[in-house]
Amino acid sequence: MKEKKVPIWSKVPSWAWALISLALAIALWLAASGTWPAVFASPEKVLNAFIERAQSGLLWEHVWASVSRVLTGFGIAFVVSIPVAFLMAWYDPFRHVVEPWIQFIRNIPPLAYVFLIIAALGIGQTSKITVIFIAAFLVMVITIYQGVKGVDVTLIKAARVLGATQKDIFFKVTIPASTPFILVAARLGLSTSLTTLMASEIVGGDKGIGMMIQQASGYYQMDVVLLGIIMLGIIGICFEKIVRFLERRFTGWQETIQQ
Amino acid sequence: MAGNDSAVKVHIENVVKKFNTRKGEVVALNGANFDIHENEFVCVVGPSGCGKSTLLNIIGGLEEPTEGRVLVDGQEVTGPGPDRGIVFQQYALFPWLTVLENVKFGLKLQGKSDKEAEEIALKYIKLVELQDFVQSYPKELSGGMKQRVAIARAYAVNPKVLLMDEPFGALDAQTRTQLQSELLETWEKEQKTCFFITHDVEEAIILAQRVIIMYARPGRVKEIVDIDIPYPRTQETKMTPRFLELKNHIWSQVYQEYLSVRK
Numbered sequence: 044m045k046e047k048k049v050p051i052w053s054k055v056p057s058w059a060w061a062l063i064s065l066a067l068a069i070a071l072w073l074a075a076s077g078t079w080p081a082v083f084a085s086p087e088k089v090l091n092a093f094i095e096r097a098q099s100g101l102l103w104e105h106v107w108a109s110v111s112r113v114l115t116g117f118g119i120a121f122v123v124s125i126p127v128a129f130l131m132a133w134y135d136p137f138r139h140v141v142e143p144w145i146q147f148i149r150n151i152p153p154l155a156y157v158f159l160i161i162a163a164l165g166i167g168q169t170s171k172i173t174v175i176f177i178a179a180f181l182v183m184v185i186t187i188y189q190g191v192k193g194v195d196v197t198l199i200k201a202a203r204v205l206g207a208t209q210k211d212i213f214f215k216v217t218i219p220a221s222t223p224f225i226l227v228a229a230r231l232g233l234s235t236s237l238t239t240l241m242a243s244e245i246v247g248g249d250k251g252i253g254m255m256i257q258q259a260s261g262y263y264q265m266d267v268v269l270l271g272i273i274m275l276g277i278i279g280i281c282f283e284k285i286v287r288f289l290e291r292r293f294t295g296w297q298e299t300i301q302q
Numbered sequence: 303m304a305g306n307d308s309a310v311k312v313h314i315e316n317v318v319k320k321f322n323t324r325k326g327e328v329v330a331l332n333g334a335n336f337d338i339h340e341n342e343f344v345c346v347v348g349p350s351g352c353g354k355s356t357l358l359n360i361i362g363g364l365e366e367p368t369e370g371r372v373l374v375d376g377q378e379v380t381g382p383g384p385d386r387g388i389v390f391q392q393y394a395l396f397p398w399l400t401v402l403e404n405v406k407f408g409l410k411l412q413g414k415s416d417k418e419a420e421e422i423a424l425k426y427i428k429l430v431e432l433q434d435f436v437q438s439y440p441k442e443l444s445g446g447m448k449q450r451v452a453i454a455r456a457y458a459v460n461p462k463v464l465l466m467d468e469p470f471g472a473l474d475a476q477t478r479t480q481l482q483s484e485l486l487e488t489w490e491k492e493q494k495t496c497f498f499i500t501h502d503v504e505e506a507i508i509l510a511q512r513v514i515i516m517y518a519r520p521g522r523v524k525e526i527v528d529i530d531i532p533y534p535r536t537q538e539t540k541m542t543p544r545f546l547e548l549k550n551h552i553w554s555q556v557y558q559e560y561l562s563v564r565k
């Protein structure tokens with residue numbers, strides 16, 4: 044019998060891994076900025092750009108413009124996608140008509156229809172939010188629909204036998220049973236919203252991280268470009284953490300494979 | 303004979319059930335006829351696919367018969383009702399509710415106050431000996447414990463008829479034996495009419511006053527066997543000559559049907 048060796052790295056705690064990972068990333072960044080200084084601004088320069096813009100408040104204006112845009116578009120999409128998904132799951136005629144539309148539009152990159160929406164709604168806030176709304180809605184409605192469709196029929200039967208009306212079944216079985224899917228949909232929807240934000244901001248306006256990146260690249264301020272990219276990454280991670288927290292809070296009852 | 307002197311509780315009259323599937327029409331039941339008496343314990347055995355679950359669903363009101371009808375207390379069944387409880391093979395517990403909340407589910411729907419619902423629920427949770435798991439979620443329970451919760455939940459709303467579809471089918475032999483004797487105990491205490499589906503002939507004989515044997519699909523009643531063994535029945539009962547005799551008889555009848563399916 045061979046003794047099973049425990050690999051040495053299994054003893055390293057996870058915070059130490061996070062540090063190692065970060066240190067390596069910065070090392071790579073330094074190497075890149077040393078090799079291609081015209082493209083990759085050094086960490087120091089980006090930090091300076093950050094401090095300067097954070098102090099003047101300009102950075103936060105951009106961040107707020109983008110985050111509020113994403114959250115509004117996403118929020119409306121979330122509220123609309125839930126009833127639409129339920130309608131699709133419950134009324135076959137509705138689904139037969141609507142699902143092909145959703146599948147068709149879903150595969151079109153938002154950048155392609157941005158101009159159509161601008162032509163219709165102008166270059167302002169409304170059109171930006173609309174683009175985000177469309178993209179997030181399409182992802183979420185499909186995910187939630189699949190969740191509702193997949194609710195265990197035995198649970199619905201059990202509820203009916205215990206005296207549940209249609210309304211009871213909706214609120215006490217279908218909604219809780221599809222909560223995990225609704226949260227997965229929220230996660231996908233948020234990341235889609237963030238992706239689509241870039242498409243929506245590409246066409247003008249004055250505030251927003253997308254705008255900040257675009258303007259800076261026009262002046263070849265690569266430190267600001269990189270700063271914008273990093274800010275987007277941080278926002279994305281924050282969204283993800285919030286949804287994960289909600290998932291732990293609301294779907295802890297789920298059967299999971301323990302590691 | 304056991305049960306036959308009391309009133310008819312469930313009357314099953316010429317029940318036919320056809321399903322329309324992509325492969326054409328499937329006749330699941332082809333004229334089932336029998337009565338279940340008040341407080342009687344009836345088990346149903348028969349080969350897989352002979353329509354046992356379909357029959358149970360029709361009595362429970364979850365499924366409509368294509369022809370024929372089912373009467374409970376003389377009233378035609380048109381949907382699920384509080385007079386009939388079901389225990390499913392797959393437990394069917396609500397995974398997002400604790401044990402207590404699961405058992406309270408039906409009580410709350412009946413409009414009982416939270417306090418009253420909780421009192422009743424706790425009584426039945428105790429009856430199935432899960433008082434230490436009141437706040438646990440289903441994922442934290444073993445299969446046997448889950449099925450105990452499901453039984454407590456069905457009992458809590460106090461149905462007069464309890465329909466059970468292979469409730470112990472997924473459990474190991476020891477747990478199954480234990481739940482069988484617990485079920486008999488509560489049945490004697492609470493007085494209910496039980497309709498119990500099983501694949502296990504021993505289980506059927508140890509539990510039932512009458513065992514209904516079904517033909518292979520399309521389902522009809524092949525034979526109804528009176529189990530004239532007095533209660534309380536224990537593990538020793540399984541060694542008595544009468545038990546073995548009944549077991550041989552029922553088993554050979556069921557086996558014929560298994561063979562006819564395989565042909």
Ligand SMILES: Nc1ncnc2c1ncn2[C@@H]1O[C@H](COP(=O)(O)OP(=O)(O)OP(=O)(O)O)[C@@H](O)[C@H]1O
Binds near residue numbers: 328330352
């Ligand atoms: N909803 C349905 N749609 C189509 N066919 C069905 C449906 N439910 C049952 N059937 C068919 O009816 C027949 C009887 O099914 P049923 O589930 O009642 O059998 P069963 O006796 O309970 O079998 P088992 O012992 O395997 O549980 C089967 O052939 C099955 O395929």
Ligand SMILES: [Mg+2]
Binds near residue numbers: 354355356467
């Ligand atoms: Mg069955």
